[in-house]
Amino acid sequence: MASSSLIFITGGVRSGKSSMAERLALEIASQSGGPLYYIATGVPSDSEMQERIEKHQSDREAGTYQWKTIEQSVQIGRLAETFSSGDIILLDCVTTLLNNELFSTEQTWNDSFLETVKEKIITGIISIKNRAGTMIVVSNEVLNESLPGNDLVFLYSRLLGQIHQVLVEEADQAFLVEAGIPIAMKGVRQ
Incomplete structure (x- = not known):
């Protein structure tokens, strides 16, 4: 069995990072033939967020490859058993996942709570990555x-x-996207 890989993509708001992640996932799928999964963490909390979610959905539906979308706004680690070694998974995005985890409870933001949230997110992502062929994480x-x-x-x-920092350390490749231009920060795309 081939080892799994993690690709981390970050950038500013509307920088093109999600589009880059989707293109990269499609490229990997076309080479490997593996199924595409999209873990969407967004919750339509206002009209702007609803429009963004709908745009991302229509972009994925318009393509040649069929995406399997999983809406999971918290506790993504629960999804790990869903995946297997040939799967290509795109998680979009860590920032929204963090928001959701922090505000899904009335918990006080003390050190213990913040550490628990951090570990839940990191452990969840690594658990999914370890079962998948490739995991692309956007933040x-x-x-x-x-x-x-x-x-x-x-x-x-x-x-x-x-x-x-933890995700980049775990990643095989890391990119910063600025104005639609990916800048390789770690690893080299082959």
Whole structure:
């Protein structure tokens, strides 16, 4: 059995990272013949988010390959048993998953809760990756922007940065997408 691979893609809002991830997943699927899965973490909380979700869905439906979409806004690790070694999985996105995990409960954001959320996300992603052929993980790069003097924003940004560091360390390849241009940060696309 071939080993699984993890590809991490980050970038700013509307940078083209999701489009790049979808193209890459399609390229891998065309070479391997494996099925495509899309783990969508978004929850349609307002009209803008609903439009974004619908656009992503229509983009996937318009293609040659059939995507199997799984809506999972929290506890993605529960999906691990769903996958097998030939699967190509795209998770979009870690930022939304983190939001969902943090706000799915009335829990106080103390160190213990934040560590539990971080571990749940990392463990879930690694569990899925270990069962799949290829896992592509998309996240927003929010750490380059100035942070307002809000403790919750600071805690969120710090936690997201810690998650990114672990995922990049685990990744075979990592990309930063700016203005639709992927910049290889780790590994080389073959």
